[in-house]
Amino acid sequence: MERALRTLRALRTQGRPAFTSDEAVQDRADRNAQLLAQGCADIALHIVAASGAPAPDTYADALVRLGAMNVITPDLADRLAAAVRLRNILVHGYLDVDHGRLYDELDWIEDTARFAISIDAWLAAQGSP
Numbered sequence: 001m002e003r004a005l006r007t008l009r010a011l012r013t014q015g016r017p018a019f020t021s022d023e024a025v026q027d028r029a030d031r032n033a034q035l036l037a038q039g040c041a042d043i044a045l046h047i048v049a050a051s052g053a054p055a056p057d058t059y060a061d062a063l064v065r066l067g068a069m070n071v072i073t074p075d076l077a078d079r080l081a082a083a084v085r086l087r088n089i090l091v092h093g094y095l096d097v098d099h100g101r102l103y104d105e106l107d108w109i110e111d112t113a114r115f116a117i118s119i120d121a122w123l124a125a126q127g128s129p
Contacts (some may be wrong), residue, residue: 001035003032004032004035004039004111005114007028008032008033008106008109012094016100019102020100026099030097033083033090034090034091036112037059038084039085040115041059041060041062043115044062044063044065047069047119048062048101058084059084060084060085061081062080063081063084064077064081065077072114072118072119077110079104079106079111080111083108
């Protein structure tokens with residue numbers, strides 16, 4: 001997740017024109033956005049499963065459930081759930097990706113850093129190393 005976050009931050013600093021016109025940049029952005037969102041979803045699924053709660057129906061639901069469990073804030077959970085829905089578009093190709101819009105909405109990647117901090121704090125409170 002840290003590598004994907006670093007990569008997306010670097011791609012974003014190249015500016016919107018480079019992001020929207022360079023297919024190699026777009027491919028890197030798509031893949032790293034997918035990996036970053038998937039990492040959050042996987043962590044959420046593990047924590048929900050360990051809690052004994054029923055399995056969520058979707059990756060997005062797993063993140064919302066973490067908010068309900070106070071592992072992360074509900075607001076952060078909602079924002080990351082939206083990122084996971086974006087991941088579904090990237091992976092399954094439901095729609096053509098509008099890379100201008102993807103660039104404009106990349107602020108969610110900073111939410112993944114907050115997610116990691118929240119998970120570390122929650123694990124520490126649980127007595128996990």
